[in-house]
Amino acid sequence: MIKNIAVLASGSGSNAENIACYFEANEQVKVKLIISNKENAYVLERAQRLGINSVVLPKSAWSSGEDVLAILQENEIDFIVLAGFLLRIPDLILHTYPNKIINIHPSLLPKYGGKGMYGDKVHEAVVANKETTSGITIHYIDGKYDEGQIIKQVSCAVLPTDTPEVVAGKVHALEYKYYPQVIEEILEKRD
Template sequence: LEVPCFYFPKSDWENGEAILSVLREHDIDFVVLAGFLARVPDLILHAYPNKMINIHPSLLPKFGGKGMYGDRVHEAVIAAGEEESGITIHYTNEHYDEGTIICQVKCPVLPEDTPDDLAHRIHALEYDTYPKVIEKLLESEG
């Protein structure tokens, strides 16, 4: 598709200078994270206030924070006996999963659900909702 892409080794994420340089070089003005488990350096966060978003597979603030991702989240939701879960789309900040919430979409947690069952339902919400929210945010900037 001729989309430029860049690989950054883990060491570049320590202070973020090389990454921020590439973002600026290509006039990137909005950053969308998905399945991104590394902490974004403050240097980059501060360059993109309310211009960097992330998605999380639970209804934050529940089941968020460092180490809470993927199946770990779904296992914790089921173990806690929650009756609903969902997704949270939020701005990123210096703390894992604590940025201002943009939107949340809920789904039921059924008594017979396994983590895989819940993950399937959550993925459907993510695939449907995230592109729509991104488009709306970009339109509001224009």
Template sequence: MQSFAHFSLFCASNLRVMKKNIAIFASGSGSNAENIIRYFQKNDSVQVSLVLSNKSDAYVLERAHRLGVPCNVFPKEDWIAGDEILAVLQEFRIDLIVLAGFLIRVPDLLLYAYPDKIINIHPALLPKYGGKGMYGDRVHQAVVAAGEKESGITIHYINEHYDKGDTIFQAVCPIFPTDSPDDVAKKIHALEYEHFPLVIEKLLNEK
């Protein structure tokens, strides 16, 4: 395990015991992660307590560090086993795990430890354009190539299979014949920023 930010697990756990705690898993830039962190900074009962990544150069780590959220990087072998990651999640009393541009499979150990408490956002209307390898620009390119008239976002629980978990929420945007994949990406990002924090908050309030 490579530690990106130094933190005291004892202190962090005590500070967070009264609030519901979110952990974000991310592999890339982290714009969705930052949006979620900023949203819950104003919340008295929920906070983003931890950001974990599989890439030491992921810009999401810089965003988290700048916003004062503890973050760690775990190598591939730890993501396969899952036990070290689970230990950190338990230390931080995590109530919900949010995948925000996380590109590797969540280990079974975490799926069993957090049933119906791990959610993902997919940049299309599942079950269309889902599955292994379908993420980011690949999805938008496929949507445009197929001549789709609409696309959107799907927020869903995760299970052992890529993009097969139960749907929690979908939002739709129109796709015009003149739209490029970049145009579609901008529409999808707008939906993500608008809806993802709200859905997370609603889920935590219901639990």
């Protein structure tokens, strides 16, 4: 039986595209839907190019979550992947999809996590604080930003000469390699 994934993204969508390409030949897992909260997000162009159905749900739709849930159910979504999605997931969705929603964060949580800590802001803080390591954290989500149960962490070295852009490149490489693998591992265990 095919497991349908919805990927939620607010921006460029490079992780969403990477995940979709990873599962393209997989007969058991399909990226069926991409949801964004921003109508001008580049992830929507990526979805169109990849032939994946996409939907824009503005911030107002996320307060109760009823419209979001209706679209997830209409598309028979089994698992939700956050890939640069910046809004809080409503409790209604969390309760309907317990332990079926994961996120990737561009730091080794609990460091540099929480509301407002995303993307370049994280890498800038890592460099400003002279950290010697950074990395990624893949975790289940709960009602609080970046506090859900950790599934996997992978680190990379941060050199004293590294700029935030260099750190971002190292972290993106880890995201692209490990996020699809972790999704696949989780879904295989649910058979």
